[in-house]
Amino acid sequence: MAKTLYDKLWDMHLVEDRGDDVGLIYIDRHLVHEVTSPQGFEGLKMAGRKLRRRDAIMAVPDHNIPTKDTDKPNPDPMSAMQLAELEKNAKEHDLEYFPMGDSRQGIVHVIGPEQGFTLPGVTIVCGDSHSATHGAFGAWGFGIGSSEVEHVMATQTLVLKKAKNMRVTVEGEMPVGCSAKDIVLAIIGKIGMGGGTGHVIEFDGPAIKALSMEGRMTVCNMAIEGGARAGLIAPDETTFEYVKGRYLAPKGAEWDMAVAQWRTLHSDEDAVFDKEVVLDASEIVPQITWGTSPEDVVPITGQVPSPDSFKDPNKRESAVKALDYMALHAGQDMLGLKIDRVFVGSCTNSRIEDLREAASVIKGRKVADTVIEAIIVPGSGLVKEQAEAEGLDKIFIEAGFDWREPGCSMCLGMNPDIAGPGERVASTSNRNFVGRQGPGSRTHLVSPAMAAAAGIAGAFVDVRNF
Numbered sequence: 001m002a003k004t005l006y007d008k009l010w011d012m013h014l015v016e017d018r019g020d021d022v023g024l025i026y027i028d029r030h031l032v033h034e035v036t037s038p039q040g041f042e043g044l045k046m047a048g049r050k051l052r053r054r055d056a057i058m059a060v061p062d063h064n065i066p067t068k069d070t071d072k073p074n075p076d077p078m079s080a081m082q083l084a085e086l087e088k089n090a091k092e093h094d095l096e097y098f099p100m101g102d103s104r105q106g107i108v109h110v111i112g113p114e115q116g117f118t119l120p121g122v123t124i125v126c127g128d129s130h131s132a133t134h135g136a137f138g139a140w141g142f143g144i145g146s147s148e149v150e151h152v153m154a155t156q157t158l159v160l161k162k163a164k165n166m167r168v169t170v171e172g173e174m175p176v177g178c179s180a181k182d183i184v185l186a187i188i189g190k191i192g193m194g195g196g197t198g199h200v201i202e203f204d205g206p207a208i209k210a211l212s213m214e215g216r217m218t219v220c221n222m223a224i225e226g227g228a229r230a231g232l233i234a235p236d237e238t239t240f241e242y243v244k245g246r247y248l249a250p251k252g253a254e255w256d257m258a259v260a261q262w263r264t265l266h267s268d269e270d271a272v273f274d275k276e277v278v279l280d281a282s283e284i285v286p287q288i289t290w291g292t293s294p295e296d297v298v299p300i301t302g303q304v305p306s307p308d309s310f311k312d313p314n315k316r317e318s319a320v321k322a323l324d325y326m327a328l329h330a331g332q333d334m335l336g337l338k339i340d341r342v343f344v345g346s347c348t349n350s351r352i353e354d355l356r357e358a359a360s361v362i363k364g365r366k367v368a369d370t371v372i373e374a375i376i377v378p379g380s381g382l383v384k385e386q387a388e389a390e391g392l393d394k395i396f397i398e399a400g401f402d403w404r405e406p407g408c409s410m411c412l413g414m415n416p417d418i419a420g421p422g423e424r425v426a427s428t429s430n431r432n433f434v435g436r437q438g439p440g441s442r443t444h445l446v447s448p449a450m451a452a453a454a455g456i457a458g459a460f461v462d463v464r465n466f
């Protein structure tokens, strides 16, 4: 029977079929950060169990760390505790661990791929919802809860219910001024935040295949915001080229064997999907969110919708609340909306290509006087080094942007990088939930180019003619 890529990944990792689409699944890789791992390590200890495979874990601090004054003690005692706990556990279990200041340190979803820890065909989990990012490699990456973290540590397996298959095909060619972020925001705008519920989404089509690995990671990263359990893109030459030579990538004869196997990782021609969605990339306009859910998205040339335009009464009610929280009114133009802060970073948009995209807009210009702070936060120490080798840091600093150390930063209010109440942020992150970037903060999700342009103009502009 014809199989989808997800079917193949499921079958490859099925240890035991428990019937009714439930299976015991082998987990190849486990990424660990300071927020969701302490309970797992503690539980393991309490139960008197050992780590099943220490070599299957890569540990890194990212959420709770500051991105400046990193030589000073962490200002938040709770964060300091979590970080110390991670370090202690990493040492105790002799894990591959990249502490702050190590160039290999960064956001889990950036460093996994960078180190060749993320490979096509593997199952890769993390106590973190954006683990879908790794699907860009044709890896089955998904987020797990704290008790599952412990289960994986102890057994290297999970009992899972098989998800349904969904395919999002993006036809055509992406217009100039748009990037992967605009594609994925447009997809979420179309399918809604529940559109992928119960499904694994495979992204396919010429516009997806044309993306770099960085772009593919941006798309898969946000699969979860469309409700999906995971996002996938079949590996191809672009994937192999990215992976080749990385620290944990197979070498020599093993590389050739691996590539031969990876070439089989695609949906069969006649595979049937439970749900299919098709989009035309050439119709995509730079996207911007207006509300408090990633599905609340419009083209930059659009207006804030009226709550009355939603058929679903719950959606209508949440739109009223969102407009109130965001201090926007129905019919208002997105163009020209004034901003207070810029955040370029997060596991969605902090890779080298994202920084190049921002730099190309920023070059030779200055941050608007009205902007309180504009920060650019590389996803890892290696991204930072690469950006500096290309001189991007100079472009940012000369323009008045703050060039930071790697971490999750202003993506969420778990470290010193927060926006104040009522402040409007042009942000390249993935969630615009109420209070996400600090209590009362107002987030607008955009691409790196759009965020950079907003910083220069002091307001949202259409980067296509900026």
Ligand SMILES: CC(C)[C@H](C(=O)O)[C@@H](O)C(=O)O
Pocket: 035, 036, 063, 127, 128, 129, 130, 143, 412
């Ligand atoms: C802190 C962590 C558990 C959380 C997640 O699971 O995604 C965070 O990374 C986020 O993006 O909200």
Ligand code: SF4
Pocket: 062, 063, 107, 109, 128, 130, 346, 347, 348, 407, 408, 411, 412, 429, 430
């Ligand atoms: S960058 Fe944001 S979305 Fe990504 S792992 Fe960190 S907090 Fe979560």
